[in-house]
Amino acid sequence: MLSPESAATVRATLPAIGGAIDDISARFYEGMFADHPDLLRTLFNRGNQASGRQRAALAASIVAFAAGLVERSGPPLDAMLARISHKHASLGVTAEQYDVVHKYLFAAIDEVLGGAVTPEVGQAWDEVYWLMADALIRSEARLRGASPGGGAWRRATVTERRDETPDVVSFTLRPEVPAAFAPGQYVSVAVTLPDGARQIRQYSLSGAPSRDRWRVSVKRARGGGPDGEVSAWLHANARPGDTLTVSAPFGDVTLPEGEAPLLLASAGIGVTPVVSMAAHLAATGSRRRVVVVHGDRSPADHAHREELESLVAALPGATLHLFYREAPGAQAGHRVGRVDLGAVDLPGSLVAYLCGPLPFMRDVRAHLLARGIPAGAVHYEVFGPDHWLGRS
Structure with a gap:
């Protein structure tokens, strides 16, 4: 005080x-x-x-x-x-x-x-x-x-590399110090760049919770400047058998236990914590009402799209709503245009988890508040500077 x-x-x-x-x-x-x-x-x-x-x-x-x-x-x-x-x-x-x-x-x-x-x-x-x-x-x-290992940096071996979209690669990691994580958490990855600088970026864990099998999905930030130097390095250099320096899992925006209805809303690479949450719900046989909403440029740009569709299909109480700004590749059930929660049937009382660009999250949050969802029931994850502080 x-x-x-x-x-x-x-x-x-x-x-x-x-x-x-x-x-x-x-x-x-x-x-x-x-x-x-x-x-x-x-x-x-x-x-x-x-x-x-x-x-x-x-x-x-x-x-x-x-x-x-x-x-x-x-x-x-x-x-x-x-x-x-x-x-x-x-x-x-x-x-x-x-x-x-x-x-x-x-x-x-x-x-x-x-x-x-x-x-x-x-x-x-x-x-x-x-x-x-x-x-x-x-x-x-x-x-x-x-945290196991006292939260210290640890080595993790890349066991699998997968091209998810032209701009997103997922890396499955085996950490030398196993640690469980909650759906929605992230790890930091530290890399030493060609000029000797050690730079750190944070990536959501995009797979089902596990102690010794972690997956991160890295979107390459294009433009050639320092903005995308770590993602570019990982895309160009990280291969199965290589080791990366990573943190223990952290993050406070995590999926709670219980039966309250859920809204999992994401855009772009913000889908990664949603995939982890959906994987956890499917693995635990959840029968909760779950509404999953995702927006992207096109189906081809949507990382983990088929995986997300399979996970939602495995949940008896879940529905999936996909919005794409561009029509090529759109299928039956896909909507063309930006995310519109007004077109989605939402339960009157829900807990929402948002991840994506700040304008997207602000729009979704404003819509939910206008529908009477309490501000305390709307949670969001921000990577990079949190300019939402002071107005959330």
């Missing part, structure tokens, strides 16, 4: 800090990477840095946390902290790195806002930062401690 004095100061200065978030973020990263270039080469996603997508995410999460503390607005704090904790645990973020972030973030705030940052303002926001950082450090330590 913030002290009453700090809460009043944070409440009064939230508009100024939030309004300057882009400038603060730019100065923060410039200063930190100038003194610690290793962080950009080994921890931060340099593709997102180059495109500008990640620049505001970190500082914006702190502003969202502050708003949650003093205004009770934005996403529930527990949910926000859980998502960040799982991401950080999978990336190998250390407690010491929070000190580094603090140093350069507060230097950036001083530089951008100048005299507006009085000692009282600095102290209040320092209190916010360490409330959030300490909660994350504790949570990440618990997550790593509960």
